[in-house]
Amino acid sequence: MDRVAPILRGPSTLLVWCCVVIGASACAQEGASGNGFAEYLRQREQSPPAARPQPTAAPAERQVQQAFTAQVPGAFASPNERNILPVEYSADELLNDPLADVIVEGNDTILSSSILSHIKTRAGRPPSPRQIQEDVAELVKLRWFLNVRPVYRQTDEGPVLVFQVTERPIVRSVQFIGNKKIKTAELQANVGLRQGSGFDVSANRESVYRIQSMYQDKGYRFAKVTLQKGGDPQDRDVVFQIEEGPKVRVGKIVFEGNEFVSGAILKTKLASKTAILRFIGGSYDPELIQNDVLTLRQYYTNLGFFEVEVEAKESFSKDNGYVTVTYQVSEGPRYRVGNIETVGNVVIGTGRLLNDPKLDEGHYFNARFLREDVSSMKEQYDELGRIFAKVDPVPQFRADEPGWVDLTYVVDEDIPRLIGDINVHIRGDYPHTQEEVVLQQMHRFIKPGQLANGTNLRMAQQRVMGSQLWERSDPPTFDIHPVDGLDYLPPLVTRGQDGRLQLRDNLVETAASEDLPITSGFGHSLSPVGRSAPVSTTVERPIPRAEPERLSRPAPLESGFEPAPAKYPVGEPMTMSSQYTIDPEAIINAPEESFIVRCQSPGEMPTYRGQSVGRNGLPVPQDYMQTDSPQGDPFGDAIRNPATPGFVDVNVDVTEGRTGRLMFGVGVNSNAGVVGSIVLQEDNFNLLRPPTSWADIVNGTAWRGAGQSFRLEAVPGYQVSRYTASWQDPYFLRSDFSLGLSGFYYNRFFTDWTEDRLGGRISVGRILNQYWSAGLALRLEDVDLHGIRNEAFAPAALVAAKGNSLLSTISATATYDTRDSSFMPTRGHFIEGSFEQAFGEYDYS
Numbered sequence: 001m002d003r004v005a006p007i008l009r010g011p012s013t014l015l016v017w018c019c020v021v022i023g024a025s026a027c028a029q030e031g032a033s034g035n036g037f038a039e040y041l042r043q044r045e046q047s048p049p050a051a052r053p054q055p056t057a058a059p060a061e062r063q064v065q066q067a068f069t070a071q072v073p074g075a076f077a078s079p080n081e082r083n084i085l086p087v088e089y090s091a092d093e094l095l096n097d098p099l100a101d102v103i104v105e106g107n108d109t110i111l112s113s114s115i116l117s118h119i120k121t122r123a124g125r126p127p128s129p130r131q132i133q134e135d136v137a138e139l140v141k142l143r144w145f146l147n148v149r150p151v152y153r154q155t156d157e158g159p160v161l162v163f164q165v166t167e168r169p170i171v172r173s174v175q176f177i178g179n180k181k182i183k184t185a186e187l188q189a190n191v192g193l194r195q196g197s198g199f200d201v202s203a204n205r206e207s208v209y210r211i212q213s214m215y216q217d218k219g220y221r222f223a224k225v226t227l228q229k230g231g232d233p234q235d236r237d238v239v240f241q242i243e244e245g246p247k248v249r250v251g252k253i254v255f256e257g258n259e260f261v262s263g264a265i266l267k268t269k270l271a272s273k274t275a276i277l278r279f280i281g282g283s284y285d286p287e288l289i290q291n292d293v294l295t296l297r298q299y300y301t302n303l304g305f306f307e308v309e310v311e312a313k314e315s316f317s318k319d320n321g322y323v324t325v326t327y328q329v330s331e332g333p334r335y336r337v338g339n340i341e342t343v344g345n346v347v348i349g350t351g352r353l354l355n356d357p358k359l360d361e362g363h364y365f366n367a368r369f370l371r372e373d374v375s376s377m378k379e380q381y382d383e384l385g386r387i388f389a390k391v392d393p394v395p396q397f398r399a400d401e402p403g404w405v406d407l408t409y410v411v412d413e414d415i416p417r418l419i420g421d422i423n424v425h426i427r428g429d430y431p432h433t434q435e436e437v438v439l440q441q442m443h444r445f446i447k448p449g450q451l452a453n454g455t456n457l458r459m460a461q462q463r464v465m466g467s468q469l470w471e472r473s474d475p476p477t478f479d480i481h482p483v484d485g486l487d488y489l490p491p492l493v494t495r496g497q498d499g500r501l502q503l504r505d506n507l508v509e510t511a512a513s514e515d516l517p518i519t520s521g522f523g524h525s526l527s528p529v530g531r532s533a534p535v536s537t538t539v540e541r542p543i544p545r546a547e548p549e550r551l552s553r554p555a556p557l558e559s560g561f562e563p564a565p566a567k568y569p570v571g572e573p574m575t576m577s578s579q580y581t582i583d584p585e586a587i588i589n590a591p592e593e594s595f596i597v598r599c600q601s602p603g604e605m606p607t608y609r610g611q612s613v614g615r616n617g618l619p620v621p622q623d624y625m626q627t628d629s630p631q632g633d634p635f636g637d638a639i640r641n642p643a644t645p646g647f648v649d650v651n652v653d654v655t656e657g658r659t660g661r662l663m664f665g666v667g668v669n670s671n672a673g674v675v676g677s678i679v680l681q682e683d684n685f686n687l688l689r690p691p692t693s694w695a696d697i698v699n700g701t702a703w704r705g706a707g708q709s710f711r712l713e714a715v716p717g718y719q720v721s722r723y724t725a726s727w728q729d730p731y732f733l734r735s736d737f738s739l740g741l742s743g744f745y746y747n748r749f750f751t752d753w754t755e756d757r758l759g760g761r762i763s764v765g766r767i768l769n770q771y772w773s774a775g776l777a778l779r780l781e782d783v784d785l786h787g788i789r790n791e792a793f794a795p796a797a798l799v800a801a802k803g804n805s806l807l808s809t810i811s812a813t814a815t816y817d818t819r820d821s822s823f824m825p826t827r828g829h830f831i832e833g834s835f836e837q838a839f840g841e842y843d844y845s
Helices: 024-030 036-046 059-071 091-096 112-116 129-141 184-191 201-217 263-268 286-302 367-383 435-442 454-465 584-588 694-698 796-800
Strands: 013-016 087-090 101-105 145-155 158-167 173-177 224-229 237-243 249-256 309-316 322-330 336-343 390-397 404-412 417-426 477-483 537-539 646-654 660-669 673-685 708-715 720-729 737-749 754-767 772-786 803-817 830-839
Touching: 101 112, 129 145, 129 158, 173 184, 184 201, 201 224, 201 237, 249 263, 286 309, 286 322, 286 367, 367 390, 367 404, 367 454, 417 435, 435 454, 435 646, 454 477, 454 646, 673 720
Parallel strands: 101 158, 173 237, 249 322, 336 404, 417 646
Antiparallel strands: 013 087, 145 158, 224 237, 309 322, 390 404, 477 646, 660 673, 673 708, 708 720, 720 737, 737 754, 754 772, 772 803, 803 830
């Protein structure tokens, strides 16, 4: 007789008369842990016997009984009705006991072994509510069953876990009728239906749309798919009826209304193409044609046709096999450029900013020329270290003059920035390359403390990305991140100041505002009409700073002054004030030379450009010791001191590439006969990193990581043999010098003699600047001619050269290299010139 118990956990002892069924929905409601009902049992155990709810009287237990009875009829029936004897047991002991068996009930067509292969709960192990819940979820995901419920039974052999399932209808067969252009196997893979899979009416109807979409993607735009069988829940066969229709191709493309641009040129802008010989290519795609309409509009707009209209019309042939696409173009007027202005530029004047523009006033609008002008303006700011400057062209169409557009370049000049930290990150768990290798590749162009020149930053990025040391499938990333840089420039402590960094946000720091009347012209100040008179200002001179040292980050600076008691309160910077007004507008908008200040006679003190005017209307004499001068400061202070620079950190991420090569080869040619080749090359060699254990050799860290080049080559042959070894460090001892060493042995069997060469080469190079480098090389070689056949009849020159001779040469090389990559350059040029002089005991005349 079976004795059944619920899958619960708790320390209580119960008198059980029933089989408790835990459905999949009940498991989900109780939470991921499956212990929600266990808490109920703990509370029941901890409560006194008198307070425990009775099976027949307590409302709470009646609710639980009703809930489970609704899921499994008869679950709480009496023992006599189900012929089950009452058994007293502990729920904790049942869950701790290993399962006697795991079985499946309710499966009629699916084998139990197939179902149990997806279940992780096994006989012989204690059951886990969490694992049972995961098993139920896994069976539901198979879409084989409409319902899955785990049942826990207590038998004489032990606890048994039963998965009660209700099978979903099974597909008996799947047929595709009428498909000729697409294979049946490809259609089955697309819809996911096959014999033995679960039958689902909604899935069958969705497959119709999938098949039709698949035909349309292949160009069969008029294909029709109908579901003959499989739309009724009583069906077990699925049958798709397919009418493929012809494959639609673009037969002809016509342009109407285009006058400025020919149809041949417009065709080159389209993604849609006509079929070649009526059956090669030219697939018809309505979405592609709509994209072509947008492309044509953009093309005309870039040429200044801002009112262009483009519409595509399609006409099909009688058999729907070909379509003619007609693009109707209404060009409209072509706009000219009117006034060109700049707004926001202070550091660079408009004349310099718009020097030799590609798009000038009176020219027809052209977006390509506009982009070139914007790029030229941006490059001017890049040269000044203002790498985040922005130039946005804003068009303004004239309402009273159709066909004209004014351009305003809105400039955000940014601030000059210096290079801060250069952070190198080599991806991977255990990289072997030194970070110094990446820094050496960029040090020609960027160093900590230098001006963040945009051109140099781009060249540094291109040199890193063009290096063969890094993986190309995961290319290097170059991130320029702005920072405040306060820790890069520590303060210089000056007598009378505290030790805090004295930075100023603006050129002029305005004092407390005063209510002054608005001037109606040039009065006591040189301000424009309608502008309020400026108040007294405080000019703060920048603190001199030394150049940072060349390190991986700017070096801390020391002042050289001993701190002294401050005359001003702590925290208040010492400033040099002026009792007169300095108006920045007066510096830019100065009066003409003929301008006479009120109450000033023409012969009296002249007013210089940018000179302040006192309250009595007279020009204020310049104080070169305490104030700025528009004529210049004899001590070197300018009227407009540069703004406090910002800083940028350069973050470089690289992934190590495959830099080692071991190559074998065999060849035959008429000159050298049969030759073999064995080459061992490492482009990321490290001479100072020998292996310390076998692990260094196995994981590839030995002799690697410093960016040096090492090559061993053996070419043995029947007539010619050559053996070489070379090593080169492009940044010897982390300097701008390069050092190269190489040695070789060469042997050649000629018909009448044998030649042996043994020698070496030493080369030293020097990086002169960003693009120039120079080098010297010394070559020493011993040449041995021997084995001369019939020496009496041999040429005199050959007999004279018999024996050993010393060949030595020295060469000088100059190189100018602006390429972005030495391996696969995309821009720049490479110029190299060399001179070699031979000397020694042999007469080369």
